[in-house]
Amino acid sequence: MQRSSKKTSLGPPQKPAQKRATLKEVAKTAGVSLASASYALNGTGSLGEATRDHILQVADKLGYRQNLSARAMRTGKTGALGLVLPDLTNPFFPTLAQSVIQTARQRSYSVFVTDTEGSEELEIASIRLLVEHGVDGIVWFPVGDRNTAGTLLSGVPTVVIDRTIPGFESIQADYAGGGRLAAEHLVQAGHTSIGIISGPTDVLSMRQRCDAAASYIQQHGKLAYRVVNAFSTDLEPKVKEAIRSRAATAVFVGADLIALGVMQYAQSIKLKVPAQLSVIGFDDVPWAQMTSPALTTIDMPLGEMAAEAVAALLRRTDEQADLRRKIVFDTALVQRGSVQRPAKR
Amino acid sequence: MQRSSKKTSLGPPQKPAQKRATLKEVAKTAGVSLASASYALNGTGSLGEATRDHILQVADKLGYRQNLSARAMRTGKTGALGLVLPDLTNPFFPTLAQSVIQTARQRSYSVFVTDTEGSEELEIASIRLLVEHGVDGIVWFPVGDRNTAGTLLSGVPTVVIDRTIPGFESIQADYAGGGRLAAEHLVQAGHTSIGIISGPTDVLSMRQRCDAAASYIQQHGKLAYRVVNAFSTDLEPKVKEAIRSRAATAVFVGADLIALGVMQYAQSIKLKVPAQLSVIGFDDVPWAQMTSPALTTIDMPLGEMAAEAVAALLRRTDEQADLRRKIVFDTALVQRGSVQRPAKR
DNA sequence: CAGACGAACTTAAACGTTTCACTCTCTTCA
DNA sequence: TGAAGAGAGTGAAACGTTTAAGTTCGTCTG
Structure with a gap:
């Protein structure tokens, strides 16, 4: 398998780079205050229908996109979750990851996926980074049963999948x-x-x-x-x-x-x-x-388990969770061709 | 395959939730200004060795973790990348994702992974969300060859993998x-x-x-x-x-x-x-x-391709990229058992 | 010894939001 | 008629950083 040459060639033209419009700009061109603009876009506060529509129209025309970092600063919620896995190429993790990502998206959350390569050291580094990003929650498939990185995630809601780590809510199969x-x-x-x-x-x-x-x-x-x-x-x-x-x-x-x-x-x-x-x-x-x-x-119903993990995480935002809880999913036999009656002796 | 009952049971005790220390707190307990604390932690500015060490020590003791959202606000860099894929369970994407994640991590970037389920609508929604998160770059494996979502990512550096979309730097196999x-x-x-x-x-x-x-x-x-x-x-x-x-x-x-x-x-x-x-x-x-x-x-060398995609992305942060560039990787024959000489006739 | 300079440190503004508290103008009702 | 209240909107602080500009102080130079 000889390979690895890399060729470079030229293709078609360019696109323009342009700074994103801020809320302040929307407010100014709509001729309202910053607060009104914010209320309009969030559907909160008490605004007249006319002004609200006008603001939304202006925002749309300017191609306004909210800045989640800024919002996070104010509200403390980043809208991001973390998924910590030992090895993405291990064939049952993609299913899990996909399910986490999909259920997260349904609730408008994005997911940082990290691959710890089976190393506890990288696991710690990954979690540390996730915490610094301010994720609103972590779905964690630990490398082992030891609580290596658990202390790091001070206060970040976390659900452990498949493993048992004291002090964490846990989702398992039977x-x-x-x-x-x-x-x-x-x-x-x-x-x-x-x-x-x-x-x-x-x-x-x-x-x-x-x-x-x-x-x-x-x-x-x-x-x-x-x-x-x-x-x-x-x-x-x-x-x-x-x-x-x-x-x-x-x-x-x-x-x-x-x-x-x-x-x-x-x-x-x-x-x-x-x-x-x-x-x-x-x-x-x-x-x-x-x-x-x-x-x-x-x-085992990996997809359901992942979805439940995300759900459990987001439930926590509101109520105080019972961290001692352990949710167990049923397993099922899937019969294919590798089992049959033994030969007569 | 009957299943899907969910049982719940109770396990071991709790962990404490605690607010993270901010830079201001570090500065105050170290008895220095906010600026000095920042300089110390970033290794920038001109600080005496003694003060710097002291600040670092205090930060460590308080368990200080930087707030990347706040940093992002000031610097415009979030330290996050986006990876947009059609279907994580399709067997060659995990390899690609893993490689993107790993090379990103080596440069201290985290990766938002999104699964667009092969739908252009979800692709658009995903990219929109990534833009709102302020990702520093996007590695994009488009659903098709049409430039559906391209216009959305105003100004966000993007590298396209496998497909050809005018106006984007592209990484392909031969x-x-x-x-x-x-x-x-x-x-x-x-x-x-x-x-x-x-x-x-x-x-x-x-x-x-x-x-x-x-x-x-x-x-x-x-x-x-x-x-x-x-x-x-x-x-x-x-x-x-x-x-x-x-x-x-x-x-x-x-x-x-x-x-x-x-x-x-x-x-x-x-x-x-x-x-x-x-x-x-x-x-x-x-x-x-x-x-x-x-x-x-x-x-095809998916891992290398992914790594190159990330590298290309991060290169852009500094220099201005040539968006017309197209990088092509060699493919290779891997001989196994499903080919042999034809039977004599 | 005056002046310049550099090292070490501080002040404060700025990034883009959200949201509490406030003002103003109408209605309404006793 | 006057007070209360509701409705519509504004002002400004705060979130946690980075960094340009400024201050202070000691040392070096001619």
Whole structure:
């Protein structure tokens, strides 16, 4: 893949640069006071209908656009929210980000999106910057469960997604329920010997999924193995070994990304999925339906969760929130092609 | 997929809300003037080393954070950029967004990300809002090639990505070159009868890819068919028909997403990819390596392009830019599993 | 030793809004 | 007829910074 030359060429003409009209200018050319202009544009105060219309017309003619920085100075509200994410290219964050952005827009808020690259240091820097921008609220998907940056955001309303950080309102999916759902599905398909491949266990939500699955499996059959892999399609030796051992006819994998790696590895060693190894994932990332076989997995309503996060944030502007609150969304099984009954023995 | 119940439970305690210290407070408790405090924190002006250190210490102790809105009022620079995208969940935008965010951060800028949902109306609304926020620059991936919102952003430095809109500096990949590269690869693999499945043709960059491919194919073999499909994995009847006709042993598809649909459809009618139909895509979206067979495609350096866009934007702050400039990045062939020599006849 | 100069620091204006408090002019009603 | 009140509008302060212009004081120079 050779590349990276950059060519430059010339295209069509220019556009004019022009200073934006201020409210004062609108007031002056409309022949009213600054206050009246402000009242007219905000629809507040008590103005005659005629004057109001006139002012609005003038504002329109001048192409007036409000200056939110100035307004923020006076009112303390910037009309901006912050979204702090570990890694935008990780396939379930775009869904989340989109939903946050859309629900924010519906309420005329803009969203600063930051990507912390999985680093707590950058997370701190990002939050610091958001605070300096004076955001009205932050939706935070922390890198880990530790409260690294929490102290920084003095007084800024914050909702944590997916993680559990003491002192913060939190939005989560029912991870334990999802893990149980997955295990149940495998058991009902007739599997009795089931393995678990977990993602990194330093995050509570991952432990919850796998613990719930494990306990269900132990009650209804045999837990063949339980191993841990990094959050990646590359499998670690002991994980490969577990798969190769064929001790299980089905595996519950804690994350779709890893599940993909599992399917690829299985197929590479001529283990048929799902005929010889059923695989069920967790997350329902967008490409889960594009693998072959399509991945059966557990979905969580990321979009709804994000929307709820924004809603919770904006609710706070008015009432005083209960920061101890924890909102949990249901997960759901989405059945595709990577699970089937085990072969007769 | 039944779901959407929401449970609420209570967790741990509170955090205190506290007003941020202002520069004036720092000045007062340090026993200096407002100006000195400002100079100290910005490292400007001429202050004695002792006073400066003292002020910084006080600021630190008070947990002082600058108020960027206020600063913006005075300086006209908000330290924010805008990124306008049609659809965050479309798989190549996250890469782009991440890169914009990262390079922006390296220069201490924050990024407002907006998702216009492919609608020109929302595009206009978004840009309007960004202007009101006073962003120092906008990276714009327009919905189409029409200059819908361009007039709104009076004076705000803007760089357009991927599209061509008169009057704007533009960053593009060498789409024609990429199309040729793809055609060349198919021809070199021995194909003589090649089809083209294009994406929506209302966008210049799509026409460029396919035109270039078509003209290369016509020079070196036979253009079996050329059909158009929406930007989706669902294929339209005439596209399916073209594939079913088996008039071509290979197809160039204008977008990876559509290419995926092509592979799925081909396999569904028992056409082996690549044995009976070689497929080459365009974009190199992240999941292109996860399909089976893995998709051979044309990559464009989205990350670099995004970084360059931000750089170009920030360059403008100082010098006066040449708005007619157009920067073109090279594309590259990335060979994977979906292309092979045609079967002997 | 006068004058100039530079270093260190302060004063105050300005950026574009919002909003409280106020004024003025009519109506209305007792 | 006179007071009250409502309706329509204005004046000016305040938000938290930056920065040009000014002040003070000590030191250097000729």
